[in-house]
Amino acid sequence: MSTLEKIFEAFPDETFLIADGFDDAIVGVEEKEFRLVYSIEKCISILVNDDEMSYEDAIEHFNFNVSGAYVGEKTPIWIHTEFEI
Numbered sequence: 001m002s003t004l005e006k007i008f009e010a011f012p013d014e015t016f017l018i019a020d021g022f023d024d025a026i027v028g029v030e031e032k033e034f035r036l037v038y039s040i041e042k043c044i045s046i047l048v049n050d051d052e053m054s055y056e057d058a059i060e061h062f063n064f065n066v067s068g069a070y071v072g073e074k075t076p077i078w079i080h081t082e083f084e085i
Contacts (some may be wrong), residue, residue: 003027007036017074020064022046027081035074039081040067 001009003026008014014034020026025042043066047058063084067078 015074017071017076019043019076021050022066027079032059032079033057033073035077037077037079040078041080041082043067 002023003016004023007026007029011029016029016034016036018036019031019038022038022043022057025038025046026036027039028037028069030037036074040062044055044058047053047061048055053061069075
């Protein structure tokens, strides 16, 4: 069962705004406004692997077209989940 399916099961009465093509990047849900939470690194990886973008193009596309878009109250939350120290 995917993370998105688990969220739907846990919150059957809620409506979520889903970023098309990034289901595998969902890492959780924010419970105050019921917004989906996505991993930025997983989104970039999806763009590189599935859409065959270069790493630099994927970052630019993500920043401009994905995370930079406000689509209402349920706009997803984008977080960094991987850090190099």
